[in-house]
Amino acid sequence: MTSLALDGGSALHGTRGAERASPIVREMVEDGGPTDEELLALLETGDVVAFGRFYDRFHESLFRFALRMSGSTSVAEDVTQEVFLALLDRPSRFDRARGGLAPYLYGVARNKLLRRLERDRPYVPVELAPEEIVPASSAALSGLIRRERTGLVWKALLSLPIHYREAVVLCDLQRLSYAEAAASLACPVGTVRSRLHRGREVLAEKLAAGGAFGRKVD
C-alpha cells in the first residue's frame, strides 16, 4: 500500500416546500420525509436509518453527476462514497444560509472530482473513459446509431475545459437551475450562464467537427 500511495502520488429550498427548486432537486428532496435540517440532525446522532434515507435521497444524482463529469464509473463510485463520508464526518460544514443541501453536496462532489481528475490526469486517457459504460440497449440499428452519437457527445463533453463542462453537466444534464448551479460552483449566476453559453458553443463546434450532427437518429 505504501508504494502504491507514493506512486499515486438562492432559489434552493429544503426538503419540503421546494417548489422553486429545479425538477432534479425537487426529486431529490421531496419524498415526504424530514427536512434537510432534520435529517442532518438525525445523522449527527448516529441514526443509521436516517443514513439510509439520506443515501437513498441523494446518491443517484451525485453518482450521475460524477459519472457525467468523469466518464468513469469507478471514479463516480469513489467520489460518491467520499461525498457521503465527508458529510457524515463534518456535518457542521453545511451552512443552510448559503443554500440548500443538494447544491452543497454537488459542491463537495465537484471538489472531490476535480481533485481526482487532476490526480488521474497523467494516467487516464479521457477519450477512453466513456467506453466503460455498457448500455443495455438492443442491437437495433437505430439504437446503435444513437449509441454511437451518444459516445461522440460524451467524448466531446469530456474534452471541454472543466469550467465549461461542469456548467453544462449541472445545468443541461443534471437540470439544476442557474441559482442551484451557482451555489454548487460558488460563483455568481451570471458566471454560470456565461460558462454554459460558451460551453455549449464549444460543444457544438466539437460535435459538428466530429460529425455527430450529420446523422439523423429518428
Added chain:
Amino acid sequence: MKCEDFAGIVADLNREGVLHSLERTRALEHAGDCARCTQRLEEARGIEAALSDLVLETDAVGAPESVRQAILRELGARASGTAAASRPPRVTERRPLWAWATATAAALAVTALVSSVLLRNAPGSSRDVAAPTARTVASDAAVRTEGDGEFVPLQYGDLLADSDSFLIVRVRLDRSRLADLGLSVVTASDADTVPADLLLGQDGIARAIRLVE
C-alpha cells in the same frame, strides 16, 4: 429583438422558469425572420437533443450497492477507533463521530447476525476502499505520532482541506525513493532505508511525509 439578444437567451428557450412567455415568444418570432438566428436555434436544439440522449444513456447507470456498503464499512472501521485515534493533531476536532461510529457498529453487528455468509464474502468482493486498509495499517503502526519533525506535503494544494480523516503510518523507505521525492537525508546511519511517517488520506493516498529522527 436583436440577434445578440437572441444569442444570449437561445439556450434558455426550453429551460423552465428562466424566460417570461412573452420574451420567449418574441425570441421565436425573431428566429422566424432571421436566418442566422434560425441557425442558432437549430444548433441549440441539436445540442439539447444530443445531451438528452446522453442523459438517457447515463440514467440507466446507477451507483452499485457496493458504494453504500463501503460507506458502512468505513463507519464500522471508525467504530473500532482506529481511524479517529490516529488522526493527526492539526486536524480540528469537533465531531459527533463517536455517535455515528457506535450506531453503525451496532447496525453492522446486527447485519452480521442475519447475514453471516454475506459478510464473510464481503472483504474479498469489496473495492479498494479505505476502511479495510485503515484497519490493516493502524494495527501495525497504530498511533505512533510522537515524531517531532514537520510533515512535508507530497501533493500540491491544501494538505488537509476537505479531507475526512487521516492515518499516520510509520514505514521504512529507500533512500533513493526519498531522493525521488526531493528529500535529502543525511544521517550517521549506513542503513539503506530510513524511517518515516506517512500521512495518508482516507483514500489511501499519501499526502505528506516526515522523517523520523
